[in-house]
Amino acid sequence: MTNPTLVIRGGLIVGPLESFLGDVLIADGRIVEVGPSVTAPSGALEIDAAGCWVGPGFVDLHTHLREPGKESAETIETGAFAAALGGYSAVVAMPNTEPALDSVAMVGYVLERGKLAAVDVAVAGAITIGRQGEQMAPIAKFAALGVRLFTDDGNGVQDAGLMRRALTYAQPLRVTLAQHCEDESLAQGGSMHEGASSSKLGLIGRPAIAEELMVMRDIELVRLTGCSMHFLHLSTERSIALVLEARAQGLPVTCEVAPHHFTLDETACETFDPEFKVHPPLRTAADVAALRAALRAGVIDAVATDHAPHTPESKDMAFDEAPPGMLGLEQAAGLTLEALGGAEADPQVFFSVLSRGPARVAQMREQDVRVGHSAHGGAVSVGEDANLVVFDPKAPYVVDRDKLASRARNTPYHGRTIHGRARATIVRGRLVQLEGNLQ
């Protein structure tokens, strides 16, 4: 069955370099016409985009779909629904499932299940078996399946020698290793940022230096090996500065920041509410300000959610016993817009950090060698795969944890008013979400 022809009317079409008001006509999974006023065939489904931004669907580099192993918290299906509501047309599934995505069978399983999901599902493979940081996973076999990102996320690869070998092995395969930067010898046992709040609360801290030291180490390993590297969820001012400095020196490094790290600070933990527990932890107000400034300056490659579903019972534990992580897919774009200056934000930067940048990092663009998924992060021009979002930069809504598409409820934004929401999400030419309703 073919999808009905879609026409997006009267939105601000946000290309990589310029924006203009117009219509987009979509048929057979592709963009077939873009112009000030297109003529749609009869029976076409019209989407009113007045006052909205029309751009490439968002791409999340950092989604925990929990399947296989923790389906009580999230499945590939429900995680993809959350993504669609958030305006995402593609997500990269993190490998810290149970078992980990450290074998061809497990990677293949997620890719196959992903084909049935509402959005495109790419996979990040584990760097090491069981994410234990001891023995390399079959990186070349994963690459043949189309895997372009590798990480032990949740853990950083602690052993510098092993990390060097993994980078050396990965370099000729043209894949990217992504690191969760936290040196466990400094962070172990900690459950929030080490600082004034942790000290007052009597909670063991995960200091900024634990993250920054691994960022420093890995930059030097990239210099040595030439392999490209992506830094996951950087949370401190110094981490960002280090990566920018390395990039200025021509090193193949990219980085992402997560909405919670540029929205919330360490003081949120003073309620002892485990919804605010995350690794790396919520940092200082100064770090939050630095991350927002870097986002506005357009120097961050991607905003990534680190969407981490957990069951209510696991979050109803004491703060230091509860698992780290929080939901993010459904609120990320609105929070990114807020950080970029709200409705006055530069739409080019907005789509750069939410779509074009992450699509480049994940090698999901039209010009990349792709296996099994359509092209993302495009220019909104004729002939492209129709992965698009219609984003209303003014729509206010109140976050309600009981109305999320995700199976889990662990949002730190319950009750918060957010301005900016995806009005429609189109994946491979199919309307998957309209005005908050899954189609």
Added chain:
Amino acid sequence: MIDSIAGGNLVSLATLSQRAIVEVLDTAESFVEVNSRAVKKVPALKGKVIASLFFEESTRTRLSFETAAKRLSADVLSLAVASSSVKKGESLRDTINTIDALGIDAVVMRHSSSGAPVQVSRYVPHVRVINAGDGQHQHPTQGLLDAFTVRQVLAARAGTSGRESGSELFAGLNVLIVGDIRHSRVARSDIEVYTRLGAHVTVAAPGTLLPPDIAQWPVTVATDFDEALATADVVGLLRLQKERGSGAFVPSLGEFTSTFGLTSRRAELLRPETIIMHPGPMNRGVEIDSQVADSSAAVIEQQVRNGVPVRMAVLYLTTAGTTLESGSND
């Protein structure tokens, strides 16, 4: 800042004003007399049910609280949950909801995790929550009984009563707290209560046993322990967890004792009127020598004795006014 704990919870001293603290001390003073009667009981909490919920083992604090509750005629539900909720496989919320279903007015709880009483106060907002020590966060009743003991000693010396003196005996008082400040809930509560009452607090410890942000705390860090001892009016020692001395935080217990232990040799530096305190249980020979612990300057047993009236005061203030909701009220 909260001006009274009456009808409220007691999870931390960080939010209590001087007035709220003095109210507890004054109330405790009125209960001291009850404990010296032949019949040590008043009907203040008759009909109230207090759950004593210890997720972390403790004999002294538990006995002290349960004694206090019984002297106020409350019914005590004593539940030993000496394993962590994680090991039991039950969430903290489920545990407290189960106990709440039995019908309780207040819960006295100890937990190895910082903040657990704060979470419980959100789960069962209609139940009064009294923190009996949570992780490395707070031990409010220890802080209160320490301040009560200091005021009692100083008031007796001045020939007045604690109640008469209010907080004035603390003005300019030099309190020295020694040992594992970083991991100590007692230190956090003591620092709050002493500074709020107007005392000046100095801390002395190896760098690894001070919190990383100690410069932002309202205390002075002693650069010379011996000098600090010589000018202290009160010396509060802390229990050093034996595992801290295994090389991770200090090279050995012996090295800690030689640098920061209150040895009998070092005790000679103290002025005769200096009060020596310890929250117990003591590691004799580690943070304090036996001769010092047993000297007349040490008020360690007096602290234990005062635990009961102070906890009676806390239970009375927080719980007396509450009633189980009944539909028959107008």
